[in-house]
Amino acid sequence: MTQPTGTNRIGELTRQLLDRGYEQATRQTLNAIGASVGTGLINQRLAELEAEAARLEAAGQPLRPDNPVLRALLADLDTEMGRIAQRVDAAAADVQRRGIDAAARLTRELAIPGVTDEQLRLIGVQWNVPDPEAVNQLVGYVNSSAWADELAGLPQQVLETVRNQAVRGLVEGWNPLTTARMIRQMAQGVPARQANTLMRTVQLQAYRDAAVIQRVANQDILTEQIRIAALDARTCMACVALHGTRLPIDERINDHHSGRCTSISVVRGRPREVQTGEEWFSQLPEERQRAQMGDSAFELWKGGRIELRDFVQPYTDPVFGEMVREASLKGILGRNMDEE
Numbered sequence: 001m002t003q004p005t006g007t008n009r010i011g012e013l014t015r016q017l018l019d020r021g022y023e024q025a026t027r028q029t030l031n032a033i034g035a036s037v038g039t040g041l042i043n044q045r046l047a048e049l050e051a052e053a054a055r056l057e058a059a060g061q062p063l064r065p066d067n068p069v070l071r072a073l074l075a076d077l078d079t080e081m082g083r084i085a086q087r088v089d090a091a092a093a094d095v096q097r098r099g100i101d102a103a104a105r106l107t108r109e110l111a112i113p114g115v116t117d118e119q120l121r122l123i124g125v126q127w128n129v130p131d132p133e134a135v136n137q138l139v140g141y142v143n144s145s146a147w148a149d150e151l152a153g154l155p156q157q158v159l160e161t162v163r164n165q166a167v168r169g170l171v172e173g174w175n176p177l178t179t180a181r182m183i184r185q186m187a188q189g190v191p192a193r194q195a196n197t198l199m200r201t202v203q204l205q206a207y208r209d210a211a212v213i214q215r216v217a218n219q220d221i222l223t224e225q226i227r228i229a230a231l232d233a234r235t236c237m238a239c240v241a242l243h244g245t246r247l248p249i250d251e252r253i254n255d256h257h258s259g260r261c262t263s264i265s266v267v268r269g270r271p272r273e274v275q276t277g278e279e280w281f282s283q284l285p286e287e288r289q290r291a292q293m294g295d296s297a298f299e300l301w302k303g304g305r306i307e308l309r310d311f312v313q314p315y316t317d318p319v320f321g322e323m324v325r326e327a328s329l330k331g332i333l334g335r336n337m338d339e340e
Helices: 007-036 040-058 068-111 117-122 132-138 145-171 176-217 237-242 277-282 286-293 295-302 329-339
Strands: 222-228 262-267 312-317 321-326
Touching: 007 040, 007 068, 007 176, 007 262, 040 068, 040 176, 068 132, 068 145, 068 176, 068 262, 132 176, 145 176, 176 262, 237 277, 237 286, 237 312, 237 321, 286 295, 295 329
Parallel strands: none
Antiparallel strands: 222 262, 312 321
16 A cells, blocks of 8 residues: 655654653653552542442442532542642653654654755755754643633533533432443543543644744745645544645644544655545445445445545634634534535
8 A cells, every 4th residue: 555755754753752740750640640549548439439329339329529528529639639739830841842852853854854954054055953842832832721711620621521411320320330431430540531532732733833933034046845644544634634734834724633644745856746635535445435434434435426535624722722623523514505
């Protein structure tokens, strides 16, 4: 199967400069967040909840949202989520900086691969490096009020999830042990995932913003950029559809939270060809297409009722601005009906 030009090189550079840098910057913070809801006071409260659930089940009573043991867990979760928000905030600036640093090297390496600065100088070409401080000032996610609002909402989302599980257990007739087990899963899993998504997106958006500044600083030798997706089983259909799109050099590559898309620049006099995402997807085995797209969407796409570009849904995030995500099949069909 034909692979997009430079995919292996882009993947390796991304792993070196983005993935590994992110892991180094966040490992300690994410480990602390994971441990905070799996050990200590929260773990004690969860154990108390399981004991209370066992007592209620033996007595033939449900676990209600106003149960004092559950309320104690929620109160301590509220405090712990506040600490998690502080940890995320403290780590975010370093995560953002690593994204900016990666943009400086990745943009240069992907635009003119295999050519040193000295070799460029000999042919009268110079890769301009913008002022790092100017880049830092322009990428201000972690200093924005929207960022503060996002962190303030982190604990509330977790608390609502726990409360909803208690109500759901009552409505659906779960025994108290089942409800307690679901609450434990939510209490242990949600905060770390949310923190990871938030910090990962900070790094990636900072990288993309900084890459724009790098490209604009070299607009005398660059003509355009080509959007590149990871193109694997985890790539959403919106990113598949947008892979290979040609864009102006001053346009940011908008992606979804934790999205892995980047771009390669086209140098004047050095044309570059990239297989489109639609071409790549059309060559996959049918079972892989069905698994990646979903059964219902696959049948509609195969029958010509929807196209890959229909999966692209732009939206505005309060922290990160313009982004793109995969549209739901319901949304696609509704949008297509409105256009008819």
